[in-house]
Every structure is written in structure tokens, then in C-alpha cells.
Amino acid sequence: MQITDQMFNDWVKKHQRLLFGIAYWWTGSRTEAEELTQEAFLQAYRSRSSLRDVELVKGWLVGILRHCHSQTRRRTKSREEVSFDEMLYEPESRPTLSADALALHQSLEKLKERHRLPVVLFYFQDLSYREIAEALELPIGTVMSRLARARQQLHELMKAPTKLVLMKKAESL
């Protein structure tokens, strides 16, 4: 099927917010998320002939975003090397973070990448196991086991607020 420029432009309008949100929680940074989303749409445009079914465009775009993310991680320092202060004090996000979002940032930072990627797709976009499996190119059983582990860790991490989260909570009282 021929994918016209107009069709692709419509997909950008429809899905850019979704891709940006996923990239934001994967990277913890608005700036990085913007660059990643731009790169993903550019790559998607270049490889649009590889899309077999336009009904599957959302999962296809998320898959390309994941591919761009892994390329970027190889090129730059790993997320573990980014200090949390660096992420937290990104000026644009500082004023709007709630205590729960702050705790979530800190918790995701502690998860391994193989757990962080599926758990973001699970919670942020409510994707099904099958959709997550397709986007991450993993068997569905692997996705289910990684998600169960990731959710368990996330619940435990969110239960134990850090000093920064407690300070944030105190600020809002």
C-alpha cells in the first residue's frame, strides 16, 4: 500500500504525543524525549514501505522508537550515569512534578532497562501484552515475566519514599 505524505503527516499529529510520553518515561528527560521522538518519526518516514498494515501503525511507531532509543543509549552515556539531580533539575520539569511523579522518576531510574521499557508501555499507554511484545520484539512469555518482575520492583520502590520525595510532599502541604 502506498503511504502518502498526507497520511504520514496525519500519523504525526495523532501519535506524536504518545511517542513523546513513552520516550519521556524511558529517558527521564524532556529534551531527550523530544529528540528521540523527532528521530523516530524521521526513521519511520524513511522506512514507511516496511509497514505491512496501516492498522498496526501505533505498534510499528513504538517499535521504531524503541530501536532509536537503543541506538541512542549505545552512543551516549547510560541512564544510570545520569545523576538524578540532573534529571530533576531540568528547568522545564521542576515546577510541575508531583511527589508521586518524582518518586516514579526515581524508581524507574533504578530499574534495569529490560524492565523499564515494558513497564512504561504497560502503564503509560496501557498496551496489551501482545502489543508490548511486538513493539519490543520479544516473545510474549518473556514480556509477561519481565513485566511481573518490573511491577513488583516498581511497587516496592514506590513504597519507600526517598528524602527528595518526602521534601516534595512537605512542600505541597
Place this chain on the structure above:
Amino acid sequence: MSCELYKSEMYAWRPGDDVPDSRPLLDHLATCPECAQWFAHFSASDERIRQAFSEVPESPSLEAKIFADLAYERLQKTRGKATWRSWFLLPIAASLLLGVMLGLGPWLQEARLSRQVATLLSQPPSAEINSTDQRQLLAWSASALSGDAALPPELSGVEFRAASSLKVASHKAVLLKMKNEDRASLLIIDARLTAKNKIKSFHETAGSDSRWSDGRRTYVLLFRGSEQDMHAYMNRMGIVT
């Protein structure tokens, strides 16, 4: 199955799931008050996490940036039909690829470029030559750069009124002020300091900039204003956005 095993299954369960596999878990919850209470806490905590995930910052200029990338890509594709040019650019592309593979050099250069752009937006150098004669300005720019100062096609619609020479990350560069727009100027650097064939836009407190490279030189459009105003100006002047 023990309560502990059922609890571990709960982490794999998702609200709304009604598959046969989750039947034993749901049956157990109906008969075990302790697990039912634990599950209620788990569900509340899960909902809190889901709510926290919905806190994503706004990115008002993202869509414009994506469309700028796409417009540039489409334009390059149209121009790319001249196949001799692709062959001509192949050695340059190969050198660039090698450069990327060699390490972090480009990243550091881009960071230095960003710092220089921020400085130029707040304190542009004074003009060394004022002229409305475009040929004279470009000839002067050529002498400040290495080789010719022919502009790429996307800049064919702009005219200049003044120029100054400077160094960016030890590379020769010129800053040309636009003729009909006081807020805009064009920085040309004799090196590739940013992504090739892709326009990247940024906004700083002192203004905005769009930068791209043709592989040989880097072009930075500096604009003392918002990113939206800069894109509107670029559209007016026929610079792809």
C-alpha cells in the same frame, strides 16, 4: 497453591483481564480475606502509579520540529534524484561515518556550537562589512571562509546587509545579518558540527536557532525570538521548515 504464589501471580495480572488462566487467582481472592485485602492495597498502589505516569510535560514545539525534519527530508529526496551528486557526496558521507564511529567528537562539537550560539544570540559581533551588494558580501564571506561562499539552495531566497568573521570551535565562520529582518542572522561555519541533512531547532532564553549541515559546512539560523516566530520567518523566506 500457597498465598505467596498467588501474590506473585497478581503482579502479572492486569485490571480487566478475564482470561481462563486468571480464574484460579480470582477464585482464591474470593475465598481468602488476607489475599483479598493485600490485593486491594496492590490495586490502589497500581492506580497511583498509573496516575503518576500520566504526568508528562507539554512540548508545544515538538510537532513543528517533526514537520521541519520531514520537510527537509522530502526536499533532499527530490534533489537526490541527481545521481551524480550522490556519488560525489559518497566520499564525504564515508568520512563522516568514520568520524561518528571514532567517538564522541561530534557530540562535543555540537555542545560547543550550542554555547557559541547562545553567546551570539545575546551578544552578536559588530559588523565588519556593511553592504547591500550581495555579491560583495558573499565575496567578502568567501575570503573569511575556506573556498567559495556559494549558499545552498534552501538559502537562495535570503539577502544580507552586513557580515562579520569569527571562530566557532576553532573553525572559520562568518555571521551574516539578514536584510529585511533585524532579528535574524545566519552563521556559516567551515565544518560539519551538526547532523547532516536534518534541521534541528532549539530555543534558548536569548532566542532560537535552527541548524543543519550539507556535510561540508554548518548553517545556523539565529533568531532573536520564539521558535514559532523563527519557523514563520523561515517559511516566508523559503527556508524549509
